[in-house]
Amino acid sequence: MPVKAAPSRKHQLNQLAERANFVRTETVRLTRIAGAGHYSAVFSCAELFAVLYYAQLRLDPARPDWPERDRFVLSKGHAAIGLYPVLADLGYFDKSELDTYTRLGSPFGDHPDMKRIPGIDFSSGSLGHGLSVSVGMALAGRMSELDYRTYCLLGDGELAEGQIWEAAMSAGHFGLGNLVAIVDANQLGIDGFVRDIMPAEPIDERFSAFGWQTHRVDGHDIGALLDLFAALPDPGGSRPQLIVADTIKGKGVARMELSPDWHVGNLVGADYDDVMAELGSGSTHGN
Amino acid sequence: MATDTQDQSEIFNGTANVGLKDTRSVDGTDTRTIPAFVFGEELADLAEHDPRIVVLTADLGRSNRALDFAARHPTRFVNVGIAEKNMITIAAGMASCGYVPFAATFGSFAALLCAEQIRTDCAYPDLPVRVVGHHSGMSMGFYGTSHHSLEDLGMMRTIADLTVVCATDANHLRALLRLSLNHPGAMYLRLGRGRDPEVYAAVPELILGRAETVRDGSDLTIIATGSEVHPAVQAAEILAAQGISSRVVDMWTISPLDRAAVLDAAESTGAVLTVEEGNVTGGLGTAVAEILLEAGARVPFRRHGVPDEHVPVGPPAALYAHYRLDAPGIAEVAHELLTSTKGKQA
Numbered sequence: 258m259p260v261k262a263a264p265s266r267k268h269q270l271n272q273l274a275e276r277a278n279f280v281r282t283e284t285v286r287l288t289r290i291a292g293a294g295h296y297s298a299v300f301s302c303a304e305l306f307a308v309l310y311y312a313q314l315r316l317d318p319a320r321p322d323w324p325e326r327d328r329f330v331l332s333k334g335h336a337a338i339g340l341y342p343v344l345a346d347l348g349y350f351d352k353s354e355l356d357t358y359t360r361l362g363s364p365f366g367d368h369p370d371m372k373r374i375p376g377i378d379f380s381s382g383s384l385g386h387g388l389s390v391s392v393g394m395a396l397a398g399r400m401s402e403l404d405y406r407t408y409c410l411l412g413d414g415e416l417a418e419g420q421i422w423e424a425a426m427s428a429g430h431f432g433l434g435n436l437v438a439i440v441d442a443n444q445l446g447i448d449g450f451v452r453d454i455m456p457a458e459p460i461d462e463r464f465s466a467f468g469w470q471t472h473r474v475d476g477h478d479i480g481a482l483l484d485l486f487a488a489l490p491d492p493g494g495s496r497p498q499l500i501v502a503d504t505i506k507g508k509g510v511a512r513m514e515l516s517p518d519w520h521v522g523n524l525v526g527a528d529y530d531d532v533m534a535e536l537g538s539g540s541t542h543g544n
Numbered sequence: 545m546a547t548d549t550q551d552q553s554e555i556f557n558g559t560a561n562v563g564l565k566d567t568r569s570v571d572g573t574d575t576r577t578i579p580a581f582v583f584g585e586e587l588a589d590l591a592e593h594d595p596r597i598v599v600l601t602a603d604l605g606r607s608n609r610a611l612d613f614a615a616r617h618p619t620r621f622v623n624v625g626i627a628e629k630n631m632i633t634i635a636a637g638m639a640s641c642g643y644v645p646f647a648a649t650f651g652s653f654a655a656l657l658c659a660e661q662i663r664t665d666c667a668y669p670d671l672p673v674r675v676v677g678h679h680s681g682m683s684m685g686f687y688g689t690s691h692h693s694l695e696d697l698g699m700m701r702t703i704a705d706l707t708v709v710c711a712t713d714a715n716h717l718r719a720l721l722r723l724s725l726n727h728p729g730a731m732y733l734r735l736g737r738g739r740d741p742e743v744y745a746a747v748p749e750l751i752l753g754r755a756e757t758v759r760d761g762s763d764l765t766i767i768a769t770g771s772e773v774h775p776a777v778q779a780a781e782i783l784a785a786q787g788i789s790s791r792v793v794d795m796w797t798i799s800p801l802d803r804a805a806v807l808d809a810a811e812s813t814g815a816v817l818t819v820e821e822g823n824v825t826g827g828l829g830t831a832v833a834e835i836l837l838e839a840g841a842r843v844p845f846r847r848h849g850v851p852d853e854h855v856p857v858g859p860p861a862a863l864y865a866h867y868r869l870d871a872p873g874i875a876e877v878a879h880e881l882l883t884s885t886k887g888k889q890a
Contacts, residue, residue: 389634
């Protein structure tokens, strides 16, 4: 088996990189339908979406309400535009439905609606709530004696919300080893750098002080993400897990990387074509 | 294994070494039989047969008697500490996994501090979270504005897909808790301080959206809710001695409101007085006014409650008298309504 292990790993890395690119190209495509949308906060977590949904989460798209599934709470709900294509790709709903994005009556708005979209475990949009939701899901899992994990994706700017720290304190106190919080530390808020607006660092030390076991990883390094998730301690443990994923807001599109101008935007005309070409959309679009 | 769970639960819920049998209120009254104090006990009974029930509080388990529940179901009780927003959203997360959580704290913190969590995390996803706001209105007296919830009815009833109900007394609260178990969406339950005298001698059979007529009459209808139902009944007795026959409607179901009961009150008795322990702006009185006006019912009408101001310092009983929200005060206001406006309408 060692002979096959290396090619298999390489194949997996390529596949996941290709799915991360799919997240980016679909985000660009869907934003054009809406006329405005979140680009750069999706691009920073595209590899996280790919690794979680195609390699890590225990899911069954045929049974979105399966009680034993892993939960995923997109606390940074404005990245939903990048998650919808993944859910469609996995078979939660028909891909053609994505084309209704933001049209009157569509299930798909800028922020995710758990009542309308199979595969969305909780509605989000107001920052600062998702970690509390996840604590509730993790408590429920323990009460029900189910061994699922709850994953929560947060932004680093979002950590300025006080409720995050209420939730962090309670997760540590309740000893929720079945809870995994991931901070997409993409460095930017809307008005500029998080470090200038309201610094969140040292994120890992702050969570550690509340009883969390912490990890730090390059959030665009698919191999490192795979290894880190695979090495998470048993969900029956007593320490919630925090992963600080160091990322670049706008990753993958040069004009957007670490630029505060692309939190929300709309690419039109030649700019749209240029960005799609930069992302190599020809190899991924329509997959 | 069971012992481990028990120990861990007692530690993280903070239920160890609590004198659960002490039911005295601050003035020494035995409060065992009044609303806030049957909250934990009734839920503990219901939880014997319903594994979905969990109870959360934010370091107020003594105040709301959630500890009565914790004593019997320690693994289904969560004390989040003084973090109300976290509590409501945790409850929502648990509800999304099949539980029916009752999250209890003072009404001021539940409704005002957590308004967004109630709307966005409970009502919008249509989850069966029961937000229990106790010690509502100005029942905390001299604790002051920070501890009063005079705005909660007005705020909560404007939230879509949120059911809003008020407990009248202990038996009524038991009925509400039972009714809530099979209600599909989110609810805000408004409770008093736990000292509300008995209106219902037995646990009533309640239907959501249908008010209870607790006394019939022909000259006037007093539509009251929560803690004001009992003084409204007493006021009706005072009025009866003055030759005025009053119907008293317990409008415990604020959202949905009982439209038919309101219109029938106007038609059958010809005058309507609403009474609530809350700011008159936006609450029960406003809701009733909307129905009357839109139906074209031109009857003498008055909203009685706390005017649009912050209440002064004072013991609860003094505040009720100050705002004429006690029985003599309500009777007085009713009398004014009938003498000052009914003649003009005729």
